[in-house]
Amino acid sequence: MATIKDVAAAAGVSVATVSRVVNNGPKVSAKNRDLVKKVMLELGYRPNANARALVTQTNPTLGLVFSELTDPFFATLAGGVEKVTRNNNIQLLISNGLVSAESEKRAIETLLEQRCQALVVHSKALSNQALIDYAEAVPALVLINRYIPEIAHRCVWLDNQAGGEAAARHLLSLGHKNIACITSSYDIEDPRLRLEGVKSVLSEEGMPLAEHAIASSDPNEIGGEIAAQNLLARGLDFTALIVYNDSMASGAITVLCDNGYRVPEDVSVIGFDDVLLSRYLRPKLTTMRYPIEMMAMEAAEMSLALASGESVAPIHKYVPTLVKRDSVSQPKD
Template sequence: MATIKDVAREAKVSIATVSRVINQDDKVRDKTREHVLSVMKALGYQVNVNARALSTQKTATLGLVVPDISDPFFACLAKGVDSIARQHQSQVLLCTAQNSSDSEQQAIDSLLQRRCDGIILYCTHLADSALIDIVQRYSNVVVVARNIPEIAENCIYLDDELGGQLAAEHLLALSHSRFASIMSELPIQDPKLRLSGFKTALDKQALTLTEEQVVYGTPDQLGGEQAVNSLLKNQQTFTALFAYNDAMAIGAISALEEAGFKVPDDISVIGFDDIYLAHYSRPKLTTLHYPVEAIAKHAALLAINKHSNKYSQLDKTVHSHRYQPILVERQSTVFAPTAAPKQSLNESQIERQN
């Protein structure tokens, strides 16, 4: 592949001049510029940005670590990061980490080794202490979906507890009184917080959720199916189910219908995340909207700004690092079966929510 030297030789100028043409420096005569450009074109010259990165100390790269890019939640996260990247003439370097803290640490190291301008992490296994170490050493790293007080400045996250509360309040407003929940078994805060928020809201009405009424599974469709089957096997009765996320909720609905229950007539199901799946499924899912793309953008911007020490673009007073989930009422939740007559939701109201 042609280099700047090849172009310089062919155009009979110095490499400095070629460099000036590449970088649109205006201190070059029009005639020279045109000549150099034509040589570049003839040789199919493409600047080597790795070499440029060496000398400028900027890579125009944003690193992203996620567990699985084929999961639509993370795909949306990637989209948000990508949109900020392109705004900054940068690209996204994608690393998937395979369900272990080793693999996550490796992914992070490889991004550090590439000298990404900013790094955005969605880690499900790495311990807080490891993330604290990393962020304290490399300040352009931003942690998404975790709230670690020691590095609060570099964390962007959702108020999961509030999400749990909103879910419970919604179900309570629909007169439900017997609940169950299926949560992610991963060793992260999210499920604990969502559940704790849920319980808090129940508490206020003197209602409770026992240990038997909560089952853990993998945070996907299959995990949802299995968790519900386990609930049913243990003779749990409930009219409302709070799922860790939409994928589990959809799996749950599948398993419930398989077992002869109608959703939402017999059992209301509420999800979490509001990935576009929620909109495609039948019944359409009532869920808590997770502004993942907004969070991703904020995180990417923050990482870039930390890298260049310019905080100007980010108005801290406008966006807190803690985002709030929003209840989106669709079709999977209705009044409890034995309660007051069902007040059907207005379709246009639902659409307006999106």
């Protein structure tokens, strides 16, 4: 593999001149610049990104921190960010936060060590103050799926409580009175807010949600199975089930069907996120759409704009919308 010294020798210029060409530096004649680029192409020389970062103190990259590599929700998030970086000829670096404060901190620090010029961070475990400190130190850091009032203009977030409220109202409008919930066991704000939304609507209608009608587990297909099994084991008489996300909903539907319940004839099921999976379940899943790809693209564009010294809009709030499919119907008489 050719080195910068090889390029300099072949072009008959100094290593410093090659370095200036690589980093678009001044004090290089047009003739020498063209010559060096020609030799670089002939030799197949590719500049070392880390070496270039030492000169510019930045890297033409956008760093993304998120939680679960295998979760379809986060795959969609990463896909939205990648579209923006690809359109802007920016390299995307990804670091996994694993819903742990220490891991999230390490993920952010790793990307900063790579001198990323922009950061999009999905953090659920770090404290508000820790993220405020990072935002003050990194002008182009943008939070996704997190709202912190002190840095609201750097947050792209979803109103999770409004999503829970909308799901509950939809079931009530169809005549459901016995509603159960499956939620995530992760100690983060999303499941709490969605559950608060459900509880507030049911309480307004004089049907408070009992604690034994709530089951929690890991926010994946297996967790949905476990939570649904726990609800059935309690002998509950429910006609509708609100589930934390679509992955858990798919596990819950499997358990219901395995135990002789028809969906939606016996039990209606409504999920959250509207990931690709929801369209291919049988029955197709009614869910609350989380526009995560759109949000991810906005967060990436914001981060790149901030990295360029541009201003951004002050509010970046999204609201979930109901997607009606086949897993919800009126309760049997």
